[in-house]
Amino acid sequence: MGQYSIFITAGTLKIPFLRLFDLAKQFGESDLVSHVVIQGVGAEKFFELVNGVEGHEFIDKTLMDSYYKSSDFIVSHCGVGSIVNSVALQKPTILIPRRECYEEHFDDHQMQIFDEVKQNELFLCCEMKEVSLELIFNFVGLTNEMPTGRGLGIVNEALQSYVGEYFSRIGVSTLE
Amino acid sequence: MSKYMLVVASSGGHLTQAMAASRRLNNKIVITNKKGVAALNTCDIEVCSHDTTTNILVHFKNLLIAISVFAKYDVTGLLSTGGPMCLPFIFLAKILRKKVFYMDTMSRTTDLSNTGKFVYKFGMYDEFIVQWPLVKEKYEGVICYGPIFNIYNSRDS
Numbered sequence: 285m286g287q288y289s290i291f292i293t294a295g296t297l298k299i300p301f302l303r304l305f306d307l308a309k310q311f312g313e314s315d316l317v318s319h320v321v322i323q324g325v326g327a328e329k330f331f332e333l334v335n336g337v338e339g340h341e342f343i344d345k346t347l348m349d350s351y352y353k354s355s356d357f358i359v360s361h362c363g364v365g366s367i368v369n370s371v372a373l374q375k376p377t378i379l380i381p382r383r384e385c386y387e388e389h390f391d392d393h394q395m396q397i398f399d400e401v402k403q404n405e406l407f408l409c410c411e412m413k414e415v416s417l418e419l420i421f422n423f424v425g426l427t428n429e430m431p432t433g434r435g436l437g438i439v440n441e442a443l444q445s446y447v448g449e450y451f452s453r454i455g456v457s458t459l460e
Numbered sequence: 461m462s463k464y465m466l467v468v469a470s471s472g473g474h475l476t477q478a479m480a481a482s483r484r485l486n487n488k489i490v491i492t493n494k495k496g497v498a499a500l501n502t503c504d505i506e507v508c509s510h511d512t513t514t515n516i517l518v519h520f521k522n523l524l525i526a527i528s529v530f531a532k533y534d535v536t537g538l539l540s541t542g543g544p545m546c547l548p549f550i551f552l553a554k555i556l557r558k559k560v561f562y563m564d565t566m567s568r569t570t571d572l573s574n575t576g577k578f579v580y581k582f583g584m585y586d587e588f589i590v591q592w593p594l595v596k597e598k599y600e601g602v603i604c605y606g607p608i609f610n611i612y613n614s615r616d617s
Contacts, residue, residue, distance in 0.1 A: 296472040296494060298511060344496035364473030364567045368480075368609045396569040401611050439480050443589070443605040447539065447561065448484040450587060454536045454559055457462035457486045459501060 291355035294324025312336030362394035376427035463536035470543025523548040542575040563589040
């Protein structure tokens with residue numbers, strides 16, 4: 285029985301991220317992995333026949349939060365929602381951008397946030413061609429040795445206040 | 461009696477940003493293209509719209525949803541972080557002279573998103589926020605407070 289429980293997400297975009305599915309299959313076959321859950325369009329059907337991987341087309345917020353918390357690490361497309369969840373919960377995360385040339389997105393804009401988030405040691409940012417299970421398990425081992433840290437308070441309060449005051453001025457009530 | 465605001469964003473990162481930006485506000489009508497994905501406050505209402513990824517005609521179906529929402533609730537303004545599904549809601553809000561607060565997504569660090577470019581070009585906003593200084597430099601009159609989330613916050617920082 286493997287030691288790692290992994291959550292993989294391709295986001296809510298209705299374009300399949302098939303290269304991520306292939307990676308999920310490799311995890312499913314690894315002796316180091318105990319459980320793999322993958323979420324993304326087409327995943328439910330694709331992984332019906334693949335042993336060791338649980339596929340979901342879509343997961344609501346409550347279930348998504350519980351998978352994030354219970355997993356040892358996350359593998360994700362390079363979307364802001366996934367990045368924010370990982371920072372908030374301080375989960376080691378492998379980020380792989382969807383690329384236009386593989387018809388995984390309309391353009392290559394996931395490379396932009398990919399370049400920014402590289403600075404955060406919680407993330408292993410790599411293109412799919414650079415990924416191997418060995419690289420990922422090494423990275424997760426290293427992050428487990430890092431001190432567990434903050435992660436809370438990641439919202440930009442100045443911007444939140446600006447939005448709050450704007451709508452409060454035009455008659456929307458604020459939380460007590 | 462408090463008025464309602466619309467929070468319109470496609471599911472995923474756009475919605476996460478819109479919900480964080482509007483966290484301190486109550487009486488939100490949250491409109492997105494999937495059910496059960498938003499973290500709502502007690503007085504918030506969730507409305508499901510159609511996804512526009514595959515079919516542009518869906519904008520017309522979403523316009524009908526926008527009309528029904530504006531007819532049913534006393535809406536004073538709209539916050540959107542984009543995704544093309546937001547356009548009919550923004551369009552109708554402008555027609556009805558409601559305030560439109562557009563915040564372009566933080567996933568675009570060097571230029572506006574396509575939805576952002578459209579909203580900017582046709583002046584479909586009262587307030588236009590961008591999240592990165594590089595984007596601010598390119599567009600006159602936009603405001604920048606930095607990204608809504610600090611994504612640099614690593615374990616040892």
